[in-house]
Amino acid sequence: MGDHSDAGFEILEHTADVGVRGWGGSIEEAFRQATLGLLDIVGAWRPGRDEAGERVAISVEGRDLGSVLVDWLGEVLYLQDTRDVVIRSFEVEEVAGDRAEGWIELSRRPAEIEGTAVKAITYHQLSVEERDGGWTATVYLDI
Amino acid sequence: MEPLEVAPYQWEIPQGYVDGMRVPARIFASRSLLNKALEDNAAQQIANVATLPGIVGAALAMPDIHWGYGFPIGGVAATDADAGGAVSPGGVGFDIGCGVRLVRTDLSWEPEVKPRIKDLVSLLGKRVPRGVGGKGRMSLSGRDVDKVLTQGVGFPLSRGVGWEEDLENVEDGGTIAGADPDQVSDRAKERGAPQLGSLGAGNHFLEVQVIDQIQDAAAAQAMALFEGQVVVMIHSGSRGMGHQTCQEYVRQIDRVMPELGIEVPDRQLGCAPIGHEIADGYLGAMAAAGNYAKANRHLLTDAAREAFMHTFRRPARDLGMNVVYDVSHNLAKIEEYEVEGRTRRLCVHRKGATRAFGPQHPELPKRYKHIGQPVIIPGSMGTASYVLVGTDGARQHSFSSTCHGAGRAMSRTAAKKQMSGVDLKKELEDKGVTLAASQWKLLSEEAPYAYKDVSEVVATCEGAGISQVVARMRPVGVVKG
Numbered sequence: 001m002g003d004h005s006d007a008g009f010e011i012l013e014h015t016a017d018v019g020v021r022g023w024g025g026s027i028e029e030a031f032r033q034a035t036l037g038l039l040d041i042v043g044a045w046r047p048g049r050d051e052a053g054e055r056v057a058i059s060v061e062g063r064d065l066g067s068v069l070v071d072w073l074g075e076v077l078y079l080q081d082t083r084d085v086v087i088r089s090f091e092v093e094e095v096a097g098d099r100a101e102g103w104i105e106l107s108r109r110p111a112e113i114e115g116t117a118v119k120a121i122t123y124h125q126l127s128v129e130e131r132d133g134g135w136t137a138t139v140y141l142d143i
Numbered sequence: 144m145e146p147l148e149v150a151p152y153q154w155e156i157p158q159g160y161v162d163g164m165r166v167p168a169r170i171f172a173s174r175s176l177l178n179k180a181l182e183d184n185a186a187q188q189i190a191n192v193a194t195l196p197g198i199v200g201a202a203l204a205m206p207d208i209h210w211g212y213g214f215p216i217g218g219v220a221a222t223d224a225d226a227g228g229a230v231s232p233g234g235v236g237f238d239i240g241c242g243v244r245l246v247r248t249d250l251s252w253e254p255e256v257k258p259r260i261k262d263l264v265s266l267l268g269k270r271v272p273r274g275v276g277g278k279g280r281m282s283l284s285g286r287d288v289d290k291v292l293t294q295g296v297g298f299p300l301s302r303g304v305g306w307e308e309d310l311e312n313v314e315d316g317g318t319i320a321g322a323d324p325d326q327v328s329d330r331a332k333e334r335g336a337p338q339l340g341s342l343g344a345g346n347h348f349l350e351v352q353v354i355d356q357i358q359d360a361a362a363a364q365a366m367a368l369f370e371g372q373v374v375v376m377i378h379s380g381s382r383g384m385g386h387q388t389c390q391e392y393v394r395q396i397d398r399v400m401p402e403l404g405i406e407v408p409d410r411q412l413g414c415a416p417i418g419h420e421i422a423d424g425y426l427g428a429m430a431a432a433g434n435y436a437k438a439n440r441h442l443l444t445d446a447a448r449e450a451f452m453h454t455f456r457r458p459a460r461d462l463g464m465n466v467v468y469d470v471s472h473n474l475a476k477i478e479e480y481e482v483e484g485r486t487r488r489l490c491v492h493r494k495g496a497t498r499a500f501g502p503q504h505p506e507l508p509k510r511y512k513h514i515g516q517p518v519i520i521p522g523s524m525g526t527a528s529y530v531l532v533g534t535d536g537a538r539q540h541s542f543s544s545t546c547h548g549a550g551r552a553m554s555r556t557a558a559k560k561q562m563s564g565v566d567l568k569k570e571l572e573d574k575g576v577t578l579a580a581s582q583w584k585l586l587s588e589e590a591p592y593a594y595k596d597v598s599e600v601v602a603t604c605e606g607a608g609i610s611q612v613v614a615r616m617r618p619v620g621v622v623k624g
Contacts, residue, residue, distance in 0.1 A: 013554040013556055014210060014554055015183045015185075015209045015210040015551045015552070015553070015554055016209060016210065016211060016216055016551045017211070017212060018554075018555060018556075031256060042275065043275065062403075063397070063398055066410070067394070067397060067398075070394070071394065074390055074394075076333065077584050078330060078387065081334060081383055082330075082333055082383070086173065094201065112582070113274075114582055114584055114585070115274050115275055115585075116275070116342060116344060116345065116555070116585060117274075117275045117344035117345060117624075118346075119237040119238060119386040120237040120386045120387075120389060120390045121390065122212040122213070122233075122393075122411050123212075123213070123233075123393065123397060123409075123410035123411040123413070124211075124212030124213055124239075124409060124410070124411040125212075125409070126410060140212050140214060140240075141553065142236070142237045142386075143345050
């Protein structure tokens with residue numbers, strides 16, 4: 001899954017909702033970190049879960065990197081909410097210009113999920129940018 | 144920026160504050176509420192709303208305004224539907240049709256309900272599906288989803304859930320006209336199908352409340368409310384159905400904006416002119432998701448009636464559990480107003496704002512014609528809630544809109560830092576509030592101190608003449624999403 005050092009995410013304060021900023025050495029890593037931020041808020045990130053799950057491919061297209069990020073996270077949220085599952089693993093394989101490719105592994109949810117329901121991914125103060133040789137992806141979520 | 148006080152409780156941000164403003168922005172607020180709006184990004188956001196194509200009058204912010212995404216929460220924008228006015232899905236929000244329903248009872252807090260409150264809340268907790276994920280009270284098969292989207296409250300009624308007379312006390316008679324299920328994607332239907340009749344999470348709740356003050360006896364009488372009475376308030380929306388619908392339309396509009404030549408200061412304000420295929424598709428889908436939200440609150444009402452019936456061993460009808468009113472605070476509606484000397488058809492976006500028709504409005508049920516439309520204002524958890532009525536002043540000043548709640552004042556992270564969920568539970572219980580929550584850890588995200596003072600918000604609406612207080616309630620039982 002590549003080198004994850006000097007990569008991470010932070011939760012951004014907002015009066016009613018919540019923002020996520022992910023960063024890393026590549027755009028894929030920044031997307032990955034933003035995804036981890038989303039899953040952390042929802043409480044659906046379970047990398048340690050024994051039971052192997054179903055792997056679903058994700059392929060999205062947007063009019064720029066920002067809309068690709070919104071669509072990517074939108075797919076993750078749609079799958080998590082519709083299937084009512086937790087996420088065991090995922091991979092952002094490639095982000096290029098107007099599209100992103102990868103997959104996500106869904107696993108049966110435990111009875112209790114400790115997290116906040118996220119309604120949707122917004123375009124508010126959306127940004128994906130290259131800075132000092134790394135990438136950051138910033139997005140706000142509707143709670 | 145220092146907005147100008149143009150009338151009592153009305154502050155104006157002039158055109159030019161943000162490039163491209165077509166009208167001024169106006170904030171309904173007391174001095175202290177205005178300061179709160181200026182502290183977060185809300186005042187800037189309402190100025191951004193004033194750039195929407197075809198907006199008339201002013202971009203308006205209700206006293207509970209706070210930072211949202213695109214639109215502020217508490218934002219109202221009216222665009223001219225026949226003169227290039229735009230509709231913005233972000234101006235309705237992801238929780239399409241989210242709103243509040245108030246159900247009355249014949250029961251008094253003392254001596255009837257107080258000794259049974261723990262049993263009652265525990266039973267409500269079991270019967271009201273809530274929290275992240277999970278299934279609702281009514282699972283829908285393929286064709287039934289479309290029926291819910293078209294018929295709203297009519298669908299669960301046709302299945303024998305609820306009472307015929309509930310309909311007249313729901314905004315739009317329980318069914319929003321113009322709903323088009325074909326404009327709702329399969330994905331939205333898939334997300335919404337299992338969730339009908341569930342509360343959701345976040346700020347959604349079902350509360351048992353006691354009326355502790357009647358301020359307008361005549362209006363209270365028309366609504367059959369009395370001091371000491373126990374009522375049930377339900378706050379919920381359109382669940383995954385609405386969220387997915389909004390997400391997809393914001394996306395579609397974001398894609399066509401460049402070719403439509405529309406520029407907005409925040410992408411989440413994306414919009415398309417009414418009459419454009421996407422705009423009209425959205426309005427049909429929005430009405431459909433709004434109908435889902437109404438049906439959802441209707442099924443939650445049924446859960447409340449069941450829990451009361453089992454606790455008090457009397458049928459819900461004998462307990463007088465009629466719907467007082469059900470009204471949304473996230474919708475865009477076509478309504479007529481006189482602007483610059485002529486009657487115009489406007490698309491009124493209310494994002495965290497409640498419709499507040501004054502007395503004699505033709506759309507009001509007969510029993511409320513003389514008092515105006517009931518407006519249900521949920522407070523923050525553990526604080527007061529209110530019943531208001533709409534006024535003529537609202538028609539003149541705010542496109543018949545008023546506040547929708549207390550309005551947040553603190554981020555979720557900050558709220559959690561201040562107190563743990565378990566401590567908050569104890570504090571509320573010490574105050575005499577019985578609680579059922581899906582998880583205690585996150586309870587303090589919704590703590591009362593994270594919100595503005597609902598009493599000040601309501602008093603400001605009254606001061607500005609956009610609604611009048613009828614009754615105040617205090618919570619005694621809370622079922623949290």
